[in-house]
Amino acid sequence: MAGETQQTGSEYIQHHLTNLTFGQTDHGWGFAHNAQEAAEMGFMAVNVDSLCWSIGLGLVFSLLFRWAAKRATSGIPTGFQNFVEMIVEFVDGTVKDSFHGRNPWIAPMALTIFVWVFLMNLMDLIPVDVIPYLLSFAGVHFQKIVPSTDPNITLGMALAVFGMILYYSIKVKGIGGFVGELALQPFGAKNPVIQAAFIPINLTLEIVGLLAKPFSLGLRLFGNMYAGEMIFILIAMMYGGGLLLGAFGGVLQLGWAIFHILIITLQAFIFMVLTVVYLSMAHEDH
């Protein structure tokens, strides 16, 4: 429990699940001092920790891959370049399998999602207390280092994907085609009167289906990572319960971390594939 022995278990969990939020408090702009204060800040606030880690990891991805891209030649690839090319080829293959239109943005987007989300999820494997404990010496009292356990982050990406779905649907099919797709499916009839009667039902179904895409996309990633983080926190609580329980906790943490390697990779992959599939559907003209 990292030296904060006076905390109760629920306080410990609560503490770990609170973002470092910057917004307007009763005393002007500043960091929230507890979860309730953070909640009261409303929409006009920023989770500084999530956003910093997220952008930081995005920069790590961009610069590493930029470095590899700069050195990329048609000669014999070595070391890190091999690794990067392996990932690029894997993503390229996946995109070619599920996306049949022609759009130069899809593959780079898939690569960005895969690597970035993977890196964000990877933060989950750092023991939960290490970085918050170190930062507490610098006067930072809240720190969530896994950006993908923050729904803002996952839903932010999902919303961007949603925006792209709308943009490409309208670009490829035209506004009429897109609205027609929403209104005239799945129930259709040759008789115009019956068809008109079906339109409200179709619209309801299709709009729900459309909106479900970004929400399921964002919440799936968030839910998986949040649950994983929560289990790490619960395991970490065992370290405060004596030598035997602590040793058992260590074994559990190792086991869960190894299992979690699979989950974080899988979730990054799922996020990427679903994005590509949604955009592929947006490009299909009926």
Next chain:
Amino acid sequence: MNINLTLIGQLISFLFFIWFCKQFVWTAIIGAMEERQKKIADGLDAADRASRDLELAQEKAVAQLKEAKQAAAAVIEQANKRANQIVDEAKGLARAEGDRLKVAAQAEIEQEVNRAKEELRHSVATLALAGAEKILQANIDESVNRKLVDNLAAQL
């Protein structure tokens, strides 16, 4: 777990990273990979072509060797023929030369015989005259008798 401006921040940085990835990462890496793919394909093609060329060259070499052997055989045959011809010619020449020498020798022999005959005739005439002189022991007009004896000798 509050929805706040972080959402917008993440959305914007997401779009930025996608743009960065497309602009500075994806194109370069995929370009290099495609170029390498093409290079490798070209290399394999070239290797194929080279082995086919090698095969052709070997075939050609074998054919040329065969041709050369044939030519050599022809040359040897011709040379043999020519040698025989030369030997024949030489034989012919030698025979002709021998004949010529024989003829010349015969001619010389005949000449010698003739000369010997002449000399003999002459000696006989002289001997006959001397004999007659001794037998007759008379002064006979030698020039008249000479003519007589010469005629006699010529009839020998």
